Amino acid sequence: MGRTIIAVVLAAVMYSGFQAQEARSQEAREQSRLNSEVLESEGKDLDSQIVSISAKIEDVVKKYDLMNVKDIRVLPFQVSYDLTSDSIEIKRYYLVKDDLLNKVTLLQEKTMRIYSGGGSVSRLESEVTEKDYNTGTSTVVKITDPSPGAAGTDDITLTHIVNSKVMIDNKKLSEVKNSLAFPVRNEFKRDFYVPHLSYFYSVILNIAETYNKGKKDSDAAMTEFLKKSVSY
Numbered sequence: 001m002g003r004t005i006i007a008v009v010l011a012a013v014m015y016s017g018f019q020a021q022e023a024r025s026q027e028a029r030e031q032s033r034l035n036s037e038v039l040e041s042e043g044k045d046l047d048s049q050i051v052s053i054s055a056k057i058e059d060v061v062k063k064y065d066l067m068n069v070k071d072i073r074v075l076p077f078q079v080s081y082d083l084t085s086d087s088i089e090i091k092r093y094y095l096v097k098d099d100l101l102n103k104v105t106l107l108q109e110k111t112m113r114i115y116s117g118g119g120s121v122s123r124l125e126s127e128v129t130e131k132d133y134n135t136g137t138s139t140v141v142k143i144t145d146p147s148p149g150a151a152g153t154d155d156i157t158l159t160h161i162v163n164s165k166v167m168i169d170n171k172k173l174s175e176v177k178n179s180l181a182f183p184v185r186n187e188f189k190r191d192f193y194v195p196h197l198s199y200f201y202s203v204i205l206n207i208a209e210t211y212n213k214g215k216k217d218s219d220a221a222m223t224e225f226l227k228k229s230v231s232y
Contacts, residue, residue, distance in 0.1 A: 039183055046189035047153050053197040054148035057114060057204060058121040061088070064208035067118040074210050081207060088114045090203055107131040112200040124148045126196060137163055143193070153189065 082089040096106035115123040126143040142159040154174035160167040178185035
């Protein structure tokens with residue numbers, strides 16, 4: 001009789017333990033599902049930000065007719081601007097010099113090429129480069145968005161080159177790891193691409209507004225001169 005009672009008690013304890021373990025497992029699965037949904041939701045929110053900033057860049061190109069403006073001369077510090085038949089290239093560069101040796105020791109550049117026929121922007125190409133002349137090393141990452149006006153960013157491609165060796169070749173963003181342990185895709189969007197686009201939007205807007213103001217000032221100066229001529 002005693003053994004039977006002990007066996008029943010042990011069975012009850014084991015069953016209770018099993019239930020507790022199953023409850024913890026279920027809770028863990030539910031938490032994992034919720035975390036995955038948060039990760040996916042963040043990715044979609046970042047996609048919306050990327051499309052929105054790309055649209056702002058397009059609006060500047062159209063509003064100021066930049067594909068037809070060939071005499072932009074006033075630029076922000078350490079920024080170059082080049083207009084081709086189908087694109088605008090804006091480059092921000094930073095140089096570190098050794099004054100004793102009178103030579104550049106480090107070059108850092110980030111470039112954006114905005115492809116447009118004057119209306120919509122058909123493609124955005126970015127390039128981030130670092131060259132260390134002391135160590136003889138160079139790193140280049142190329143980012144291409146073939147459809148900046150479309151929702152989603154899965155078709156963005158990435159190429160990573162280290163010392164002329166291709167480490168990643170034209171890899172789609174949709175193929176970049178984005179797990180709970182390694183949310184690399186979301187980190188790329190949040191910590192690089194959104195700030196990167198925002199920077200070049202502010203630069204191209206500044207360039208366009210400065211040019212437009214200069215043009216208006218020139219027109220105003222000419223008009224003032226002509227108004228004075230009426231008196232003689």
